[in-house]
Amino acid sequence: MKVLVIGAGNMGLTYAEGMSKSKLLKKKNIMVLDSSEEKLKELNEMAHFDAFKKLEECVPQADIIFIAVKPYHANALFETIKPLVHSDQILISIMAGVTIDAIKTHTGLNKIVRAMPNLPAKVGKGLTSYTSSKEVSRIELLTVESLLDTTGKSIRVRDENFIDASTGISGSGPAYVFYFMQSMMEAALQMGFSKEVSSVLVSETFTGAVELFNQNNLSPNSWMDRVASKGGTTQAALDSMDDNNVSELIKEAAFAAFERAVELGKEENYA
Numbered sequence: 001m002k003v004l005v006i007g008a009g010n011m012g013l014t015y016a017e018g019m020s021k022s023k024l025l026k027k028k029n030i031m032v033l034d035s036s037e038e039k040l041k042e043l044n045e046m047a048h049f050d051a052f053k054k055l056e057e058c059v060p061q062a063d064i065i066f067i068a069v070k071p072y073h074a075n076a077l078f079e080t081i082k083p084l085v086h087s088d089q090i091l092i093s094i095m096a097g098v099t100i101d102a103i104k105t106h107t108g109l110n111k112i113v114r115a116m117p118n119l120p121a122k123v124g125k126g127l128t129s130y131t132s133s134k135e136v137s138r139i140e141l142l143t144v145e146s147l148l149d150t151t152g153k154s155i156r157v158r159d160e161n162f163i164d165a166s167t168g169i170s171g172s173g174p175a176y177v178f179y180f181m182q183s184m185m186e187a188a189l190q191m192g193f194s195k196e197v198s199s200v201l202v203s204e205t206f207t208g209a210v211e212l213f214n215q216n217n218l219s220p221n222s223w224m225d226r227v228a229s230k231g232g233t234t235q236a237a238l239d240s241m242d243d244n245n246v247s248e249l250i251k252e253a254a255f256a257a258f259e260r261a262v263e264l265g266k267e268e269n270y271a
């Protein structure tokens, strides 16, 4: 089996590296293509897969084509690969918003997997949701799943609406966590801690809290209760968040990402 990754940015390169480390595929069976000259130079220096510049040299020999370019590059790319593809190929897209129907129409392919990963894939802690067109067989889906799992965990969802929804939760979600971390680090700096100490205070707090959550069967609300003493410091912070409607604002933000994913799919030029 040969896999071609098109677009060697944050996510594409992460998947190519995940697949190569997993030993699922030999080096000669992982092909990576990027349009940027600078990126190609980097790719050529990496020993664990073959780098390509021209689509015609790699698209026809791929069994699985993994598309990891930005949505606004999708249409131009689809147009160029259309004459090079053949109906047995499976196309996996991780592009936000780009629908299975649009991919079918613009590439002529029918075996489509739409997936939504997230950036922790870079350290093997990614979460990828995926769904597929009916033309992808069960056995093919198992192969796809094993490829997605090379960067962390995967979850199969019922339909594309849940891909857009998971974009609002897990796909964009790491940025919400970083937003929270950034604010806490700024508060620590204002309290007089150095940058280094602020960073340790905040990152260890996040790591520890997530570890507690993962190792037990309690809801975040129950954990909040265990941190907060009646009339104490945590309650003062939680009251301040409630007074400022922070919970509702976070939900609104997640829905804004979800709605943007749906909207991107309708625009079809993904601008």
Ligand SMILES: NC(=O)C1=CN([C@@H]2O[C@H](COP(=O)(O)OP(=O)(O)OC[C@H]3O[C@@H](n4cnc5c(N)ncnc54)[C@H](OP(=O)(O)O)[C@@H]3O)[C@@H](O)[C@H]2O)C=CC1
Pocket: 006, 007, 008, 009, 010, 011, 012, 033, 034, 035, 036, 039, 068, 069, 070, 071, 073, 076, 077, 094, 095, 096, 116, 117, 118, 119, 171, 172
């Ligand atoms: N970043 C994230 O956290 C997540 C991203 N995604 C999705 O993943 C996709 C990729 O995002 P990300 O990795 O961040 O993007 P990047 O910009 O990091 O990577 C995309 C790469 O593709 C190259 N490229 C553009 N057009 C073509 C083309 N026609 N042929 C080959 N290569 C091309 C780009 O080159 P150049 O820079 O020269 O344009 C760039 O190197 C997006 O569609 C996004 O929606 C999904 C979940 C999470």
Ligand SMILES: O=C(O)[C@@H]1CCC=N1
Pocket: 096, 167, 171, 172
């Ligand atoms: O911001 C974006 O559109 C992409 C999809 C999810 C994360 N990054």
